[in-house]
Amino acid sequence: MSRISIILPAKNEAAALKDLLPRLTAAQPGAEIIVVDDGSTDDTRAVCLAAGVQCLSSPYSMGNGAAIKRGARAASGEILVFMDGDGQHDPADVARLLARLDQGYDMVVGARDWESQAGVGRGVANTVYNWLASRMTGQVVADLTSGFRVTRAARFREFLHLLPNGFSYPTTSTMAFFRSAYGVAYEPIKAGQRVGKSHIKPLKDGVRFLLIIFKIATLYSPLKLFFPASALFFALGCVNYARTFLIEGRLTNGSALMWSAAVIIFLIGLVSEQITALTYRPVESSEMRK
The missing domain is CATH 1.10.287 (Helix Hairpins)
Incomplete structure (x- = not known):
């Protein structure tokens, strides 16, 4: 059986991790769990130590994508599971995504429904992204920006040099997999409300979301x-x-x-x-x- 590494980028998510880590350990007892502390100023590291989970700490915040890359490099598993550290993703869903991966896919993404979107604005933006990515690739893209995904480590590491340090690593990795003809599947999930305050700033990140549209095209077929x-x-x-x-x-x-x-x-x-x-x-x- 392939060894599994679960990677959670976290920035000041101690409150969520206190509940999430024990549930994740119980759901996947044999998995390697790595929390990448992206310059947190709370007790994220102490929570990880108390739960017996490996914690990689950065001296300052480098971004969500940077945390993903650092975790992917440190992971020893043949299968990588990426989850948000804010408590939105259910550890029980990991098994379903892994089961789909065993059907021959290279990446399986947890696809959120409309009720799981963080607000109407984000829901509309994600709908536009999904539509555009589907048109570009000729495949059905159910959730382009979901941070809950499982993938084969060797495949994912091929594209580490392409991944940005910011929040758009899901878009980049998905389009890179499609471009390289690696199989991508989508598994429906329900995402809960995050614990704590979101790190996304509507005005600043509005420009970032607009740039994602152009990135979708340039990563696949300009x-x-x-x-x-x-x-x-x-x-x-x-x-x-x-x-x-x-x-x-x-x-x-x-x-x-x-x-x-x-x-x-x-x-x-x-x-x-x-x-x-x-x-x-x-x-x-x-x-x-x-």
Whole structure:
């Protein structure tokens, strides 16, 4: 049986961990449990020691993604389980996700329903992300941003260099798995209310969520984003030319600028597509050498 490592990034989550860690230990008695303390100022480390759980502490906050990467490097298990340290995820659901992984998948994600979303705004944003990711990949993406997932350690570590230090590691890892043709499945879960205060700031993180939309495209196939934009500018240039030709009988600078923009955007997309391919090429080459 494969050894399991459970990784929980935590920043000032001592209150949640007091209840979560004993339940997690009971649900997965043979698993390695690692709490990555992301510069907490509460007694997170003391709670972990009291529960007999390994705690990796950072001297200052480096971000949720940085905690995930540090935990993935330290884990000794062949299977990695990622859970939030705020008590939203039910330890009893780990077994269901592991069972799906045994069906031949490389990653299984706990997919939240609408009632499990942290507010209407977050629910709408996640719906948009899921729709866009599904269109990009041609696969059904039920929950792009869920932090509750299980994955094969060897597969996940291939993409550590791509993962950001911030909150968007779920988006990055999911799109990287799709890009590399690794099997991804979704298992429905119910997420509870977090214990304590959320670290997400609506104004600051609103910009971050907007950038996620562009990251979805650039991680999978940039040309799928740039080509429609290029076609739109080209079409607008043609429409403007038809209008000015009928009215003034000439080609205006506006049409020329739109056509130029169409060419530039298309070329940017083409170059981005090649860069994306090169980003994944070393991973594919290393797999072939094994």
